Amino acid sequence: AQSVTQPDIHITVSEGASLELRCNYSYGATPYLFWYVQSPGQGLQLLLKYFSGDTLVQGIKGFEAEFKRSQSSFNLRKPSVHWSDAAEYFCAVGASRGSTLGRLYFGRGTQLTVWP
Amino acid sequence: DVKVTQSSRYLVKRTGEKVFLECVQDMDHENMFWYRQDPGLGLRLIYFSYDVKMKEKGDIPEGYSVSREKKERFSLILESASTNQTSMYLCASTPGGKWTGELFFGEGSRLTVL
Numbered sequence: 457a458q459s460v461t462q463p464d465i466h467i468t469v470s471e472g473a474s475l476e477l478r479c480n481y482s483y484g485a486t487p488y489l490f491w492y493v494q495s496p497g498q499g500l501q502l503l504l505k506y507f508s509g510d511t512l513v514q515g516i517k518g519f520e521a522e523f524k525r526s527q528s529s530f531n532l533r534k535p536s537v538h539w540s541d542a543a544e545y546f547c548a549v550g551a552s553r554g555s556t557l558g559r560l561y562f563g564r565g566t567q568l569t570v571w572p
Numbered sequence: 573d574v575k576v577t578q579s580s581r582y583l584v585k586r587t588g589e590k591v592f593l594e595c596v597q598d599m600d601h602e603n604m605f606w607y608r609q610d611p612g613l614g615l616r617l618i619y620f621s622y623d624v625k626m627k628e629k630g631d632i633p634e635g636y637s638v639s640r641e642k643k644e645r646f647s648l649i650l651e652s653a654s655t656n657q658t659s660m661y662l663c664a665s666t667p668g669g670k671w672t673g674e675l676f677f678g679e680g681s682r683l684t685v686l
Contacts, residue, residue, distance in 0.1 A: 460614075488673055492675075497679070498680075499576070499678050499679045500664075500677040502675070507673060546614060559620060559630075561617075564612055
């Protein structure tokens with residue numbers, strides 16, 4: 457069965473500190489992997505995605521993520537957090553081919569609080 | 573700019589009422605999705621559609637139905653609203669064919685059922 461686990465419900469960091477949000481997935485085939493961000497009162501916005509190739513992917517707003525097949529992980533990182541990064545972050549997995557293309561499975565989300 | 577519009581940002585309904593949540597996209601996308609978002613549960617797929625008049629059940633379709641009469645519009649229907657359907661509802665769309673991987677989301681409709 458397809459599933460995504462985000463083990464951290466809430467993370468608090470100081471502005472300027474580094475950040476890592478964890479994501480583990482379970483998927484029967486070669487997955488597409490995503491990180492989305494949701495600011496308060498807003499819909500979700502794509503931060504970055506992994507389809508194939510280089511396992512370290514760069515996204516918007518200075519975020520990056522690394523795909524580790526052996527660990528079934530796709531952790532999100534940022535070297536220096538800004539106060540505007542405070543939001544909820546969702547990891548998601550989807551099919552790389554077939555009839556379910558476009559259908560994503562989301563994790564439960566990690567709420568990020570940034571202290572000034 | 574890409575736009576997914578959910579007509580109602582906030583709704584308050586009574587138990588047993590019929591509720592319509594409307595979603596319109598202006599990007600000529602083939603695929604449209606309805607997700608439900610609850611704290612601690614993330615997003616769960618209710619229904620999706622890959623074409624006009626076509627629908628597929630997601631993970632939690634019970635108590636919901638959908639309608640897709642035109643390509644740009646995807647409606648979520650609660651035939652008889654219940655308190656456990658109080659939630660945030662998110663509509664999303666994506667183009668068919670070669671998929672870039674991005675879902676385009678609306679801002680959400682927060683429904684309260686009393």
